[in-house]
Amino acid sequence: MNNESFTTVWDLMSGAASAMDLLVQGRPMHHEQAAYLAYTIAEEMGLNDNLKRLAMYSAVFHNVDAVCVDPEVEKNGKGGLYEIGTSLFMDVPETRNIGLVVRMMNGNHQAEDLARKRGLSDVAAVVLIAVNASLSINPNKPVLNQVATIVKQVHQVYTGEVSNAVLEAFDRVAEREFVWMDMLFHPQNLHKSVGNIRGLSIAETMTLTKIMAQLIDYKSSYTAMHSAGVAATAYAIAELLGMSDTECMKMAIAGNLHDLGKLKIDNSILDKPGRLTKDEYNTVREHAYYTYAIMSQIRGFEEITEWASFHHEQLNGNGYPFHLSEKDLCLGARIMAVADVFAAVAEVRPYREGMGRNQALDVLLDDVDRGILSEQIVDVLKKNYETVNGYRDKWCRDAGKKYYDAVHRGVENE
Numbered sequence: 001m002n003n004e005s006f007t008t009v010w011d012l013m014s015g016a017a018s019a020m021d022l023l024v025q026g027r028p029m030h031h032e033q034a035a036y037l038a039y040t041i042a043e044e045m046g047l048n049d050n051l052k053r054l055a056m057y058s059a060v061f062h063n064v065d066a067v068c069v070d071p072e073v074e075k076n077g078k079g080g081l082y083e084i085g086t087s088l089f090m091d092v093p094e095t096r097n098i099g100l101v102v103r104m105m106n107g108n109h110q111a112e113d114l115a116r117k118r119g120l121s122d123v124a125a126v127v128l129i130a131v132n133a134s135l136s137i138n139p140n141k142p143v144l145n146q147v148a149t150i151v152k153q154v155h156q157v158y159t160g161e162v163s164n165a166v167l168e169a170f171d172r173v174a175e176r177e178f179v180w181m182d183m184l185f186h187p188q189n190l191h192k193s194v195g196n197i198r199g200l201s202i203a204e205t206m207t208l209t210k211i212m213a214q215l216i217d218y219k220s221s222y223t224a225m226h227s228a229g230v231a232a233t234a235y236a237i238a239e240l241l242g243m244s245d246t247e248c249m250k251m252a253i254a255g256n257l258h259d260l261g262k263l264k265i266d267n268s269i270l271d272k273p274g275r276l277t278k279d280e281y282n283t284v285r286e287h288a289y290y291t292y293a294i295m296s297q298i299r300g301f302e303e304i305t306e307w308a309s310f311h312h313e314q315l316n317g318n319g320y321p322f323h324l325s326e327k328d329l330c331l332g333a334r335i336m337a338v339a340d341v342f343a344a345v346a347e348v349r350p351y352r353e354g355m356g357r358n359q360a361l362d363v364l365l366d367d368v369d370r371g372i373l374s375e376q377i378v379d380v381l382k383k384n385y386e387t388v389n390g391y392r393d394k395w396c397r398d399a400g401k402k403y404y405d406a407v408h409r410g411v412e413n414e
Contacts, residue, residue: 005199
């Protein structure tokens with residue numbers, strides 16, 4: 001079954017676009033709008049299927065480096081972004097061109113030279129125009145009354161900077177009223193043109209969601225390894241319980257994406273060293289719902305969505321955001337809840353060091369006594385502590401190395 005279609009590229013990209021929208025306050029559907037327009041312009045130019053899809057994917061992730069702000073540059077008052085987000089795409093052969101196009105869009109001269117050699121300059125220009133046109137739309141005013149102004153602004157900014165072929169294709173697309181209406185209200189209509197693109201096996205899905213997990217975690221150095229730890233713990237426990245290979249991989253995918261909603265939370269809260277205020281804690285509590293809202297859009301993720309987004313529910317019914325109780329929580333959700341707590345207490349946080357075996361188990365067993373966590377799952381972890389923690393430690397070390405390598409490269413690039 002691992003080579004069979006599990007979900008589709010379209011569904012996963014749509015979910016990723018919704019997740020990236022959490023980074024842009026007040027701009028719902030921005031990344032999907034940009035993807036719609038980028039694909040449409042590329043199609044008008046007559047670009048081949050691979051380049052059209054690259055334009056779409058790059059538009060979805062054009063904001064990826066905004067996840068990680070360079071603290072050294074900020075400290076010196078210079079502004080600027082790490083290229084940590086794009087480095088994740090550059091490290092995977094299948095997604096390398098996405099990272100290259102986004103870096104070129106953001107003015108990386110090395111990326112510009114390489115993109116030209118690969119014939120990707122026009123793709124980067126298409127995405128730039130699509131992104132800026134999407135951001136120029138005022139959703140509170142009739143969109144067709146804005147088109148002339150948007151087209152004029154695009155020409156003012158990009159004439160002489162991009163090829164005439166890109167600008168001419170944009171002009172032709174801009175004349176079609178339905179394009180702007182689709183962008184504003186139904187950018188998912190792009191699906192009618194591109195179809196599902198192709199199916200993804202569960203192994204491919206696991207690889208791509210690992211990139212998303214890293215983006216989620218890299219918002220803060222203190223969470224740079226958290227999703228990897230949750231995914232590893234959930235995978236190990238599922239394996240110990242005799243779940244199938246496919247179910248174990250689904251548990252890992254759920255672990256990768258369980259904190260997807262945290263993309264919406266400001267770093268001042270995520271990095272706060274002291275106790276959160278009530279308002280700050282309520283802000284954090286929202287993340288589980290956003291995880292649910294985004295993942296429930298992805299076909300093939302029905303079980304994974306529940307496992308991932310119910311990780312803060314409690315057997316006693318006092319969890320959030322749905323206040324489910326023991327009768328409502330399946331095995332996968334119970335595993336994920338234990339995995340989240342275990343990974344959190346075992347890793348370093350702003351306010352404490354990571355806990356050792358006895359201290360971590362004390363926290364988990366106390367949660368069992370209070371009716372929060374499943375006694376069955378905690379017992380499996382306790383009896384197989386070295387095995388489970390070995391998985392967690394290895395996956396976290398791998399994730400941590402990727403993070404600190406990316407940070408090091410970011411400092412050098414400045």
